[in-house]
Amino acid sequence: DAMVIQNPRYQVTQFGKPVTLSCSQTLNHNVMYWYQQKSSQAPKLLFHYYDKDFNNEADTPDNFQSRRPNTSFCFLDIRSPGLGDAAMYLCATSRTGGENTEAFFGQGTRLTVV
Amino acid sequence: AQKITQTQPGMFVQEKEAVTLDCTYDTSDQSYGLFWYKQPSSGEMIFLIYQGSYDEQNATEGRYSLNFQKARKSTNLVISASQLGDSAMYFCAVVSYNTDKLIFGTGTRLQVFP
Numbered sequence: 001d002a003m004v005i006q007n008p009r010y011q012v013t014q015f016g017k018p019v020t021l022s023c024s025q026t027l028n029h030n031v032m033y034w035y036q037q038k039s040s041q042a043p044k045l046l047f048h049y050y051d052k053d054f055n056n057e058a059d060t061p062d063n064f065q066s067r068r069p070n071t072s073f074c075f076l077d078i079r080s081p082g083l084g085d086a087a088m089y090l091c092a093t094s095r096t097g098g099e100n101t102e103a104f105f106g107q108g109t110r111l112t113v114v
Numbered sequence: 115a116q117k118i119t120q121t122q123p124g125m126f127v128q129e130k131e132a133v134t135l136d137c138t139y140d141t142s143d144q145s146y147g148l149f150w151y152k153q154p155s156s157g158e159m160i161f162l163i164y165q166g167s168y169d170e171q172n173a174t175e176g177r178y179s180l181n182f183q184k185a186r187k188s189t190n191l192v193i194s195a196s197q198l199g200d201s202a203m204y205f206c207a208v209v210s211y212n213t214d215k216l217i218f219g220t221g222t223r224l225q226v227f228p
Contacts (some may be wrong), residue, residue: 042205042218043159048142050214088157096211101147101166103209103216105159 003027006091006106013081013113021076021109023091028104030072032039035090038110042089049074058099086113116141118219125224127196135222137186137206143167145211150180150191153203153221162204163191196226197199 004025013019023032031050035043046060049068063085067079078085087112094103117140127133135150149160165173165180168187179192193200204220 033216035218037157042220047218048214048216055213055215064175090159092159094209094214094216095227096147096209096214099166099169100208101164101211102161103149103164103207104161105151108157108159110157 004091004093004104004106006089007108008109010107011111013111014105015083015113016045018079019078019081019111021078021089021091021111023074023076023106024072025093026072027093027095027102027104028071029093029095030071031094031096032068033090033094034064034074034076034086035092037090037102045098046076081111081113083113086111116129116217117214118217120204120219120222122222123220125222125223127193127224127226129198129228130195130224132143132194133193133196133224134163135191135193135204135206136188137190137219139187139208139219140168140187140207141210143210143212143225146213147180148189148207149216150189151205152200155202158159159205162205165189182207183218192206193224195209198226198228200224201226 034046037043039075047056068074091106123168153158163178209216
């Protein structure tokens with residue numbers, strides 16, 4: 001059974017029209033991450049949460065926002081998508097601490113901006 | 115900023131042979147974890163194997179084994195008995211136990227041929 005679920009798998013949005021991507025987990029992990037991955041590139045960390053503590057990467061554009069209303073859910077909001085924001089968006093969750101460390105990903109949401 | 119380098123952008127291996135994928139990382143953390151992930155063309159990020167920085171024994175998971183050279187800040191993933199389905203992108207990633215950041219390497223595209 002899927003443990004990290006991203007919805008939708010494919011999202012088409014118009015240039016400048018706000019869009020929200022969602023992620024949920026059944027693992028009860030404290031940490032949740034959002035990554036942007038463009039074609040043939042490594043995933044780039046946008047931000048992550050430890051519980052409700054939000055950690056933004058210095059080079060993440062202001063256009064990208066996130067919410068984590070509870071342990072299970074996390075949202076990525078793109079306020080005004082540009083053509084350059086078309087990418088795969090990956091959500092991950094993790095638990096760190098010695099041999100119990102684990103980190104799993106959702107299937108990703110492929111965003112197209114038209 | 116943490117930098118993770120996979121010096122082999124592409125690798126070829128014949129079916130049933132073993133292949134080694136390399137990764138070096140630059141971290142000032144004393145406690146961290148190393149992951150390897152497989153990403154097929156569908157885009158899903160599949161967990162393969164994990165090792166913590168304090169683990170003295172190299173991790174193994176089925177056909178995957180991780181060699182950890184802590185002093186050199188390097189790791190490699192060995193895939194034994196390669197299968198056609200192993201053709202994919204492979205990423206190493208480092209998680210800091212201090213910040214919980216999970217950062218990815220540049221990736222290696224592996225192609226298995228008959």
